[in-house]
Amino acid sequence: MIEGRSGPWETVIGLEVHAQVVSKAKLFSGAATDFGAEPNTQVSPVDAAFPGMLPVINRFCVEQAVKTGLGLDAEIKLESVFDRKNYFYPDLPPGYQISQYQQPVVGHGKVVLDMPDGTAREIGITRLHLEQDAGKSLHDQHPTQTYVDLNRAGVALMEIVSEPDLRSADEAAIYLRKLRSILRYLGTCDGNMEQGSLRCDCNVSVRRPGEPYGIRCEIKNLNSVRYVMQAIEFEARRQIDILEEGGTIEQQTRLFDAGRGITRPMRSKEEAHDYRYFPDPDLLPLMLDPEWVARLRAELPELPDAKKARFVSEHGLSPDDAAVLVADKETALFFERVAAGRDPKAAANWVTGDLFAVLNRRGVGIEQSPVSAEELGGLIDLIADGTISGRLAKEVFAEMVASGADPATIVEAKGLRQVTDSEAIEAVIDAVLAAQTDKVAEYRAGRDKLYGFFVGQIMRATQGKANPALVNDLLKKKLAG
Amino acid sequence: MSDSSLLALTLAEARDGLARKFFSAHELTLAYNEAVTEIEPLNAYITPTPEPALEMADAADQRLARGEALPLDGIPIAVKDLYCTKGVLTTAASHILDGFHPPYESTVTDRLWQSGAVMLGKTNLDEFAMGSSSTTSYYGPTENPWRRPDDNRPLVPGGSSGGSAAAVAARAALAATGTDTGGSIRQPASFCGIVGLKPTYGRCSRWGVVAYASSLDHPGPMTRTVRDAAILLRAMAGNDPRDSTSAPVPVPDFEAALTGDIRGVRVGIPKEYRADGMPSEIEGLWRQGAEWLRSAGAQPVEISLPMTKYALQAYYIIAPAEASSNLARYDGVRFGLRVEGNSLDEMYELTRAAGFGAEVCRRVMIGTYVLSAGYYDAYYLKAQRVRALIARDFAAAFESVDCLLTPTAPSAAFAIDENTEDPIAMYLNDLFTVPANLAGVPAISVPAGLSAGGLPLGLQITGRAFDEETVLRVAAVLESAAQFRHVPSFVAGGRA
Numbered sequence: 001m002i003e004g005r006s007g008p009w010e011t012v013i014g015l016e017v018h019a020q021v022v023s024k025a026k027l028f029s030g031a032a033t034d035f036g037a038e039p040n041t042q043v044s045p046v047d048a049a050f051p052g053m054l055p056v057i058n059r060f061c062v063e064q065a066v067k068t069g070l071g072l073d074a075e076i077k078l079e080s081v082f083d084r085k086n087y088f089y090p091d092l093p094p095g096y097q098i099s100q101y102q103q104p105v106v107g108h109g110k111v112v113l114d115m116p117d118g119t120a121r122e123i124g125i126t127r128l129h130l131e132q133d134a135g136k137s138l139h140d141q142h143p144t145q146t147y148v149d150l151n152r153a154g155v156a157l158m159e160i161v162s163e164p165d166l167r168s169a170d171e172a173a174i175y176l177r178k179l180r181s182i183l184r185y186l187g188t189c190d191g192n193m194e195q196g197s198l199r200c201d202c203n204v205s206v207r208r209p210g211e212p213y214g215i216r217c218e219i220k221n222l223n224s225v226r227y228v229m230q231a232i233e234f235e236a237r238r239q240i241d242i243l244e245e246g247g248t249i250e251q252q253t254r255l256f257d258a259g260r261g262i263t264r265p266m267r268s269k270e271e272a273h274d275y276r277y278f279p280d281p282d283l284l285p286l287m288l289d290p291e292w293v294a295r296l297r298a299e300l301p302e303l304p305d306a307k308k309a310r311f312v313s314e315h316g317l318s319p320d321d322a323a324v325l326v327a328d329k330e331t332a333l334f335f336e337r338v339a340a341g342r343d344p345k346a347a348a349n350w351v352t353g354d355l356f357a358v359l360n361r362r363g364v365g366i367e368q369s370p371v372s373a374e375e376l377g378g379l380i381d382l383i384a385d386g387t388i389s390g391r392l393a394k395e396v397f398a399e400m401v402a403s404g405a406d407p408a409t410i411v412e413a414k415g416l417r418q419v420t421d422s423e424a425i426e427a428v429i430d431a432v433l434a435a436q437t438d439k440v441a442e443y444r445a446g447r448d449k450l451y452g453f454f455v456g457q458i459m460r461a462t463q464g465k466a467n468p469a470l471v472n473d474l475l476k477k478k479l480a481g
Numbered sequence: 482m483s484d485s486s487l488l489a490l491t492l493a494e495a496r497d498g499l500a501r502k503f504f505s506a507h508e509l510t511l512a513y514n515e516a517v518t519e520i521e522p523l524n525a526y527i528t529p530t531p532e533p534a535l536e537m538a539d540a541a542d543q544r545l546a547r548g549e550a551l552p553l554d555g556i557p558i559a560v561k562d563l564y565c566t567k568g569v570l571t572t573a574a575s576h577i578l579d580g581f582h583p584p585y586e587s588t589v590t591d592r593l594w595q596s597g598a599v600m601l602g603k604t605n606l607d608e609f610a611m612g613s614s615s616t617t618s619y620y621g622p623t624e625n626p627w628r629r630p631d632d633n634r635p636l637v638p639g640g641s642s643g644g645s646a647a648a649v650a651a652r653a654a655l656a657a658t659g660t661d662t663g664g665s666i667r668q669p670a671s672f673c674g675i676v677g678l679k680p681t682y683g684r685c686s687r688w689g690v691v692a693y694a695s696s697l698d699h700p701g702p703m704t705r706t707v708r709d710a711a712i713l714l715r716a717m718a719g720n721d722p723r724d725s726t727s728a729p730v731p732v733p734d735f736e737a738a739l740t741g742d743i744r745g746v747r748v749g750i751p752k753e754y755r756a757d758g759m760p761s762e763i764e765g766l767w768r769q770g771a772e773w774l775r776s777a778g779a780q781p782v783e784i785s786l787p788m789t790k791y792a793l794q795a796y797y798i799i800a801p802a803e804a805s806s807n808l809a810r811y812d813g814v815r816f817g818l819r820v821e822g823n824s825l826d827e828m829y830e831l832t833r834a835a836g837f838g839a840e841v842c843r844r845v846m847i848g849t850y851v852l853s854a855g856y857y858d859a860y861y862l863k864a865q866r867v868r869a870l871i872a873r874d875f876a877a878a879f880e881s882v883d884c885l886l887t888p889t890a891p892s893a894a895f896a897i898d899e900n901t902e903d904p905i906a907m908y909l910n911d912l913f914t915v916p917a918n919l920a921g922v923p924a925i926s927v928p929a930g931l932s933a934g935g936l937p938l939g940l941q942i943t944g945r946a947f948d949e950e951t952v953l954r955v956a957a958v959l960e961s962a963a964q965f966r967h968v969p970s971f972v973a974g975g976r977a
Binding site: 045048049050051052053054055056057084086088090093094095096146148274276277278281282283284 | 695814
């Protein structure tokens with residue numbers, strides 16, 4: 001809810017996410033899809049729309065779309081149709097984009113958001129359809145001419161359209177992150193926004209709470225979660241200001257100016273293209289075998305929601321810890337490898353605590369973690385079997401990060417093995433108490449606070465290697481005299 | 482053998498002559514290369530390819546000598562210039578494809594060369610196959626080798642595969658490929674006194690054929706006899722994974738279907754094809770055709786195809802709609818003609834205005850209109866519904882009959898300067914041929930007689946989807962009954 005001068009306003013947001021399908025070949029041609037290749041080196045005559053060239057659907061891309069649909073708990077349409085969306089632009093060689101207009105391959109589904117207050121919120125998915133990406137116009141290669149790179153032309157995209165269920169920029173961000181997480185779990189989109197694998201159009205309108213939807217504006221082609229949030233916030237405020245001045249919202253397509261953090265008009269409804277959609281006569285309707293769909297459903301990997309529930313029920317993690325661990329597929333895998341055969345809570349604490357701190361400091365993902373899951377597990381084992389204390393473990397961990405060595409080696413090399421020999425500890429305690437007879441007397445007279453002082457002296461004498469529990473035990477006995 | 486007697490052979494005869502070493506592929510191709518030159522006044526070819534033809538012929542001769550002959554070894558054929566041919570100028574008879582040399586070979590022509598056929602050159606057509614007269618070509622009109630005995634005006638060969646039809650009729654190609662979107666193989670075959678077969682949709686791959694209207698475009702053979710059509714179709718046909726609309730069905734030996742036995746075959750005579758104002762001589766020929774088939778043991782039955790009367794209207798919505806989208810790629814950006822402008826839009830406008838002829842512009846505009854918001858339902862969607870009903874008409878008819886007999890066209894060839902003012906009058910040429918395109922069923926035109934004006938007239942046999950065998954068998958019986966032996970006024974090698 002946004003407070004205006006005349007009262008509260010509600011922002012209504014729907015997102016259209018364009019997710020590039022993970023596939024070696026394009027949607028309708030055999031050309032490759034590698035990112036960053038030399039311009040126009042991944043182009044077949046089909047992509048360049050040479051005369052007489054025909055599209056043939058890439059089965060794997062369909063499989064990826066269906067898997068995504070299943071991951072969004074959506075209805076899979078056994079019959080769908082490819083249409084042509086007609087418009088002229090140099091980076092669109094045939095003069096039309098092959099897309100799915102009236103009969104998409106995936107229908108209604110949902111995404112469940114974990115809200116900051118701990119509640120879950122369900123966002124409706126309207127549809128998911130397959131379509132081709134366009135090429136890229138390069139305006140900076142020549143003073144007066146535009147160059148065209150067709151490497152991306154024909155690459156498969158999934159357009160995932162949400163219901164207008166989102167109510168704030170924060171919610172939109174949570175939705176986008178959750179959607180990206182699901183796509184990565186499925187392996188159907190790498191979710192890389194910087195490389196353009198995930199792009200987003202936002203439909204934004206405002207209304208008084210309880211009233212019908214207002215007129216919306218569409219903000220095109222946002223390529224980071226931050227921009228999505230900024231664009232929504234600006235756009236909602238812009239619309240509220242107009243309405244509070246007594247004006248009306250004009251239905252528009254707008255662009256986000258990242259430099260100034262504002263949206264500005266691109267074209268109005270009157271200038272909107274007439275895309276003249278019609279079924280592509282070069283392609284037959286896409287018919288899916290229900291058994292094939294059932295097989296894909298059965299082979300679906302465990303997705304974040306299910307994984308989170310399992311981490312809570314099976315590993316006894318808190319919902320918050322579980323949510324943090326499952327947000328990223330690689331992190332969840334890492335955690336599971338650390339936790340295998342060990343105390344899951346200890347594993348969760350190490351991963352979300354010390355390890356995340358290191359990763360954040362280095363600005364890297366868990367794939368580039370300086371400590372492997374096995375090494376971290378080894379460290380936890382050393383604590384569990386009493387070889388080192390929890391305090392020493394922090395020191396060993398720091399050394400693991402710095403040197404890349406495994407924990408057992410560090411413990412040996414640095415002589416950090418915990419002293420668990422009670423006679424040896426007793427001897428140290430005796431020595432410390434003998435050197436501090438006056439303090440011992442004070443303690444016995446009632447100065448309880450001195451207990452910590454004795455522990456500190458003992459640990460210093462053993463370079464921290466004495467088993468704290470044993471020290472505690474023996475010291476109490478000795479002081480009790 | 483003399484050149485003129487070589488040129489008078491049918492494809493089947495030439496095949497057998499080559500096999501028996503009566504003449505070589507080199508000799509045959511040489512004769513045809515000369516014939517191509519001789520008929521230049523007809524403007525049937527846009528691009529003759531005499532040198533590659535001889536190389537292909539020599540390769541065929543070597544295989545023939547080794548006893549490793551391929552099915553079409555040494556057979557010189559012409560290719561409609563709508564088929565992309567690797568490294569050979571491909572124009573679609575349009576200025577906008579100036580200088581376009583495809584880096585690939587169409588599936589159908591590739592199959593022909595793989596079968597040993599020899600390419601004589603690329604033939605003229607209506608621009609982008611849009612027309613029924615072969616007069617809209619950027620390279621000028623093609624003339625029909627036939628003329629009315631009492632009138633020396635040049636006549637159209639029909640269209641859009643008019644160059645192919647004229648070349649085959651004038652003995653400057655043993656056979657040719659055509660494409661048929663609304664009658665573009667059958668109507669010119671009828672006008673030029675040859676055989677033209679539009680196979681079932683999906684029988685011949687469209688890959689590498691410049692698209693006019695994808696759901697209606699059918700590659701097919703144009704030949705002198707029904708047997709030749711059967712032979713050529715077998716080489717052209719077959720499933721192609723590069724064309725999603727290509728049918729995964731086996732290719733039968735069509736020639737083996739020519740048994741001459743049509744006893745008991747039920748031949749539907751659709752009453753709705755008696756068009757208003759159809760010349761009585763065509764109606765007479767139609768009746769005669771039914772009699773010939775009856776005499777051969779078939780059973781003519783009057784049937785009804787009630788939706789036929791809407792076929793032409795539906796066609797002239799669906800075909801331009803698809804064309805308006807298919808032709809969007811000719812934008813001056815990647816190949817062909819470019820006329821520079823001061824802005825992107827201006828370059829598009831100047832390029833397309835200069836590159837497309839009037840008929841293409843007309844159809845692109847009609848197509849754009851019928852797909853536009855607010856008009857789509859009333860035009861395109863309704864036309865598609867009509868199309869479905871027409872297909873249902875055919876399916877219902879084929880429950881009670883095995884094939885249909887109709888005229889191919891409502892008239893004989895007309896003069897090049899006739900029918901040019903009123904596009905609708907021109908569209909009426911497709912009246913009898915368009916329904917088979919909408920339904921995707923096979924249909925063949927067979928020369929059956931001469932008009933009072935001394936010009937060839939064809940009859941059309943239409944059959945069930947993927948039943949070209951019945952179509953060919955009945956057509957062959959019709960052909961032998963008609964005994965069409967007439968020769969055009971202008972043929973290469975002189976009238977024998």
